[in-house]
Amino acid sequence: GAGVSQSPSNKVTEKGKDVELRCDPISGHTALYWYRQSLGQGLEFLIYFQGNSAPDKSGLPSDRFSAERTGGSVSTLTIQRTQQEDSAVYLCASSLAAGVYETQYFGPGTRLLVL
Amino acid sequence: AQSVAQPEDQVNVAEGNPLTVKCTYSVSGNPYLFWYVQYPNRGLQFLLKYITGDNLVKGSYGFEAEFNKSQTSFHLKKPSALVSDSALYFCAVRDDQGNMLTFGGGTRLMVKP
Numbered sequence: 001g002a003g004v005s006q007s008p009s010n011k012v013t014e015k016g017k018d019v020e021l022r023c024d025p026i027s028g029h030t031a032l033y034w035y036r037q038s039l040g041q042g043l044e045f046l047i048y049f050q051g052n053s054a055p056d057k058s059g060l061p062s063d064r065f066s067a068e069r070t071g072g073s074v075s076t077l078t079i080q081r082t083q084q085e086d087s088a089v090y091l092c093a094s095s096l097a098a099g100v101y102e103t104q105y106f107g108p109g110t111r112l113l114v115l
Numbered sequence: 116a117q118s119v120a121q122p123e124d125q126v127n128v129a130e131g132n133p134l135t136v137k138c139t140y141s142v143s144g145n146p147y148l149f150w151y152v153q154y155p156n157r158g159l160q161f162l163l164k165y166i167t168g169d170n171l172v173k174g175s176y177g178f179e180a181e182f183n184k185s186q187t188s189f190h191l192k193k194p195s196a197l198v199s200d201s202a203l204y205f206c207a208v209r210d211d212q213g214n215m216l217t218f219g220g221g222t223r224l225m226v227k228p
Contacts, residue, residue, distance in 0.1 A: 004158070031214075033214075033215060033216075035215075035216075042218060042219075042220050042221065043205065043207075043218035043221075044218075045215035045216065045217070048214040048215060050214070056214050056215075059215065091158055091159065093159075098214065100147050100209050100210070100211060100213070101147055101164070101166040103149070103161050103164060104149075104161075104216060105161060106151070106158040106159040106160070106161075107158050108156075108157055108158040109157075109158050
């Protein structure tokens, strides 16, 4: 079956603009995660969704970042008033369930460049 | 808080030789350990995981990893390296409470012909 897909694959934007990044998880996966990969910070957790539960937003770096997951499937990560330090690769992952032993499967990422 | 250390930024190996990529971790409670590989401009691909049971875990592409509780390590190994194994490798840990993976800084593996 299809893996996790993300769009766009690349995004160039100007400082101060808003951007939306999309993630389509593997069909049937109930848990969805967003991570950010940057040169300075490595791979860091942003936010986690599990079913209809309230998301775990503990990793979001500022209130400019938000995410939603509609219908328990597709997720959108929104960054408002982008800054140059937001430049990174944004990775989405999904897992079949939420258990600590569950494998997270990653998408190809969206490479964001803020000029 | 949990953490992962990958002490080597880069590992160089000749094709056909055994390889080891090191990982040590720190968690409170039981550790759940994962290895991922990343090829250029690609996402992370799952290699293997340790949940419980046998300390030697076998995964994709001939890779294996050994869980050592006393040394809090989970080193990735392969008996005979291939040039195509050249990539960036990440070790990650999760504990009993966390929803997310905590990653090490990554180790670049270079396999030379």
